[in-house]
Amino acid sequence: MFRAIAVTILLSAGVYGQRPAPRPGAVRPGPARRAAVLERWNEMSPEERQKRLEKLPPERRQRIEENLERYRNLPPEEKERLRNRVEIFSHLPPARQEQARRLFRRFNMLPLERQQPLREEFQKLRGMPAGERRSYMDSEEFHNRYNAHEREMLHELTGLLSQ
Secondary structure (H helix, E strand, O other): OHHHHHHHHHHOOOOOOOOOOOOOOOOOOOHHHHHHHHHHHHHOOHHHHHHHHHOOOHHHHHHHHHHHHHHHHOOHHHHHHHHHHHHHHHOOOHHHHHHHHHHHHHHHHOOHHHHHHHHHHHHHHHOOOHHHHHHHHOOHHHHHHOOHHHHHHHHHHHHHHHO
16 A cells, blocks of 8 residues: 555656756755655745745746645645655655656656556556456557556556555
């Protein structure tokens, strides 16, 4: 269950959205840290937030403002679900977190028009019993719908569920 939620947060439609590649040598915070940062920005007074945003480079400022807007527009139950997913992910063993992060990076490299169908397929697979999931993933329908790279990614994601 925890693994399923961790993977789900990584594939959830974007409070965080697409990001540019990190600078060489830069360390990017994980999902739990990003969610905590987003929550801190959201809890600031408008004056404090504006003051801090003015100090940031324009590109970073824009990303933060867009993320805050998306977060604010989420229904309360979705905000709570996101907080819970981040909390659970943060308690996964480091090796599982790293495995999920690698998959997420690969997922983000896919063309945008392929990300949503794969996200939906993962949700569908996640809800299937293991035997049914294996049969479906061996089916001609599945093989015709996804290329080899996408099938491998879905296999790895569902593998996180059963470990």
